[in-house]
Amino acid sequence: MPELEIALRPAEPEDARLLFNWRNDDLTRQVSFHSEKISWEEHIVWYNNSLSSTSRQIFIGEVLPDQSPCGQVRFDLLSPEEAEISIVIAPEWRGKGLGKKIISAGVEKFHVENPAVLTIIANIKPENAASKKVFQHCGFEYIETYMGKEDFLSEKWLLRIS
Secondary structure, three states: OOOOEEEEEEOOHHHHHHHHHHHOOHHHHHHOOOOOOOOHHHHHHHHHHHHHOOOEEEEEEEEEOOOEEEEEEEEEEEEOOEEEEEEEEOHHHOOOOHHHHHHHHHHHHHHHHOOOOOEEEEEEOOOOHHHHHHHHHOOOEEEEEEEOHHHOEEEEEEEEOO
């Protein structure tokens, strides 16, 4: 099988249903810090706020050449120099190496648009071995395990951009 190529584009209002379905997928919820299903109403409020936010960017990954949506990468600015990354791979595209491609392309695109950001943080559930492996492959380094947001145990992984 030839190596898959992806492109990233900014998320659009028309992507709301796609991201809603990915977010409520069983495996996505299992590895998320908030594992309960969310309603369409909750999602659309969050999504519209996200699209209009100046501190959040969401990109949709598409497999080339047919532009089939394969995942999303989101960046939240924590400060002018630091951002947090979050990814979701579409269920039908898991296990094909696209996590690495989406993270790498996302970091590159985000940094071009936000050159002051020199540190990107990934917060990962300790039991999420697949995410830890893919983030490590992309240059992220394990920093610490800590009690994260809302009393969830979290591993902090960090990428320094030079």
